[in-house]
Amino acid sequence: MFNIRVNGVARTVDAVEDKPLLWVLRENLKLTGTKFGCGQALCGSCTVYVDGQPTRSCVMPIKAVGDKDIRTIEDISNEHIGNLVQQAWQELNVPQCGYCQSGQIMAATALLIDNPSPTDQDIDKAMSGNICRCGTYPRIRKAIHKIATEQL
Amino acid sequence: MKLNFAHRARLVLAFTIIGAASLTTQNVHAQSPLFQPLYEVLTHPRCMNCHTITDFPRQGDERRRHAQLVVRGADNHGAPTLQCSACHQDENVIDGAVPGAPHWGLAPLSMGWEGLNARELCLVLKDTSKNGNRSLQDLFLHMSEDELVLWGWTPGGNRTTPPLSQPDFVKALQAWVSAGGPC
Numbered sequence: 102m103f104n105i106r107v108n109g110v111a112r113t114v115d116a117v118e119d120k121p122l123l124w125v126l127r128e129n130l131k132l133t134g135t136k137f138g139c140g141q142a143l144c145g146s147c148t149v150y151v152d153g154q155p156t157r158s159c160v161m162p163i164k165a166v167g168d169k170d171i172r173t174i175e176d177i178s179n180e181h182i183g184n185l186v187q188q189a190w191q192e193l194n195v196p197q198c199g200y201c202q203s204g205q206i207m208a209a210t211a212l213l214i215d216n217p218s219p220t221d222q223d224i225d226k227a228m229s230g231n232i233c234r235c236g237t238y239p240r241i242r243k244a245i246h247k248i249a250t251e252q253l
Numbered sequence: 254m255k256l257n258f259a260h261r262a263r264l265v266l267a268f269t270i271i272g273a274a275s276l277t278t279q280n281v282h283a284q285s286p287l288f289q290p291l292y293e294v295l296t297h298p299r300c301m302n303c304h305t306i307t308d309f310p311r312q313g314d315e316r317r318r319h320a321q322l323v324v325r326g327a328d329n330h331g332a333p334t335l336q337c338s339a340c341h342q343d344e345n346v347i348d349g350a351v352p353g354a355p356h357w358g359l360a361p362l363s364m365g366w367e368g369l370n371a372r373e374l375c376l377v378l379k380d381t382s383k384n385g386n387r388s389l390q391d392l393f394l395h396m397s398e399d400e401l402v403l404w405g406w407t408p409g410g411n412r413t414t415p416p417l418s419q420p421d422f423v424k425a426l427q428a429w430v431s432a433g434g435p436c
Contacts, residue, residue, distance in 0.1 A: 119347055141350045142340035143320065157340050160351050165342055211334040226332035229322045230339065 105166045107132070108176035118164035123147045125163050126173060134174040134203050138232075145231030148204040149173045155211045174203040183210040185252050189244040197235035204231050209245050217253040219245060284372055285435035290417055290425040292371040295378075297415040299405040303358070306365035310337075314413055330358040349410030354401045361385070375436035389430045397423045 104113050107130060114129040121140075126132045126149070135158060138146030142157040149158045150172040177183035186209050189195075196202045205228070212219055212227040219227070224242055233241070294300065302311040310319045324332050331337045341357035363383040366374050377383055378392065387395060396402055406419040417425060429435070 141346075148339075154336055155334055155339055160340060160346050160353075161342055162346075208334065215333045223332075225322070226324050226326075227334045230335050232321075 103163050103166065105163070105171060106168070107171045108173060109170075114163070116163050119162045121159050122149070122161040122163055122166060122171070123158035126158060126171075132173050132175055136200055136203055138201065138204075143232070144201065145204040145208060146201045148207040148231065150207065150211065153211075155208055174207060177206060177210055180210060180214075182213045182248075182253070185248050186210045186213065186244070189248050193240050193244045193247065195237055195240045195244050197237055201231060201233045201235075202237075205233065205237075205241055209241065213245065213248060213253065218249050285375070285429075285432075287425070287429040287432050287435055288371060288375045291422075291429055292374060294415040294417050294422050294425075295366060295374060297405070297413075299408055299412065299415060300402075301366060304360045304364055304366045306362060306367045310359050325359050325362075328358075329361055345404075345407070345409030349412075352404065352409050352412070354404035356401055358401075372436050375434075379434050379436070389434045392434075393426055393430045396426055 102113055102115055103118075103125075104111060105125075106112070107126070112130060114125050116125050116129060123135060123137060126135050127137070135149055136146040137159065138144035140159050142160045145157070147157055147159040148155050150156065150170070151161070151166070152169045153172075178187055183206070186206050190202070190206060195205075208228050208231045212224065215227075216223055221242065224245055228238075228241065295304075298311070298314045298316050302313075302316060305311060305325075308325045309323060310325070311317060312319050323335065323337070326332050326336075331339070337357045337359075340351055342351075342353040343355050344353050345351070346353065364377075364385070366377065369377060379389070381387065384392065403419065406414050408414060415422065
C-alpha cells in the first residue's frame with residue numbers, strides 16, 4: 102500500500118512497488134488523462150508534475166513517489182497558466198489526433214510558469230522531449246507565443 | 254671515422270629530435286603508469302558521456318548526441334522544465350531501458366574531459382580550480398563512493414562497463430592517490 106498525494110488529494114493505492122506511477126494513475130485512480138505512449142520516457146505523453154517538475158510517469162516507480170506532490174492533466178485547468186494554455190489550444194486548434202496533447206499541455210504550462218516570455222530556443226529546449234506524430238509543432242509554438250504575448 | 258664538431262652537432266640535434274618525438278608520442282599515454290588504468294576508466298563512455306565539453310550529454314558506446322536534443326542547462330541538469338530527472342530516476346528501470354542513479358546530470362564544463370590525453374586529463378582532474386576544489390582524498394571519495402559514479406559499473410540493459418572492475422578501479426585509484434597523484 103502506498104499513500105500518495107495526487108492533485109491535492111491524499112490517496113491510498115494497492116500496488117507493487119515497481120508499478121510505474123502512470124499505471125497507478127490510470128488503473129488504480131482512474132485518472133486516464135495521462136497517456137501511455139512509449140513506456141520508455143522517450144515521447145513525453147505520460148508527463149505529470151512531481152513537486153512541480155514535469156516528469157515521465159511511465160518510468161517512475163510508485164515507491165519513488167513518497168510525499169512528493171503529483172499533479173496531472175486533470176488538475177491543470179485549476180492553474181491559471183494551465184487554463185490559458187488549454188484555452189489557447191482550443192482557439193488555435195492545436196491538437197490533431199490529440200494523443201500526445203496531455204503531455205504537450207503539461208510541458209507548455211511548466212515552461213510558461215517558469216518563463217513568461219520564452220524564445221523559440223527556450224520552447225525547443227523545454228518541449229523537445231514531447232513528440233507529436235501528427236506534427237502539430239508549429240501550432241504548439243504559435244499557441245505558446247500567443248499566450249506569452251497577449252496574456253502574460 | 255673521426256667526427257668533427259659539425260658532425261657531432263648534427264648527431265646531437267638528430268638524437269634530440271628523435272628523443273623529443275618519442276616523448277611527444279609517450280604523452281598520448283600517461284607519463285605515470287599509476288594514472289594509465291584510471292585514464293582508461295575515465296575515458297569510457299559510461300563516464301565520458303556526461304563529462305562532455307558540449308552543451309549536451311551523449312549516449313551509447315558510439316557517444317551519439319543524447320536523444321530528444323536534451324541540453325546541459327545552466328545548472329548541468331537540463332533545461333529548467335526538462336530536467337535530467339524528468340526521465341532518469343534514482344535507479345535503472347526494471348528492463349534497463351532507461352538508466353538511473355541519484356543526482357543524474359552532467360559534470361560541469363570545467364570537468365569536461367573530451368579530447369584530453371592522459372597527462373592533460375590527469376592535470377585537469379587534480380586542478381582544484383576546475384574540479385570543484387577537491388583534494389586527492391576528495392577525488393578518491395567521489396570516484397569510489399558517489400552513487401552516480403558507481404552507476405558506471407551497474408548501468409543496466411546491455412550497456413558496457415569500464416575496462417577495470419569497480420574494486421580494481423578503487424585499488425588503482427588508491428595507489429595513485431597514495432603516490433601523490435602523479436601525472
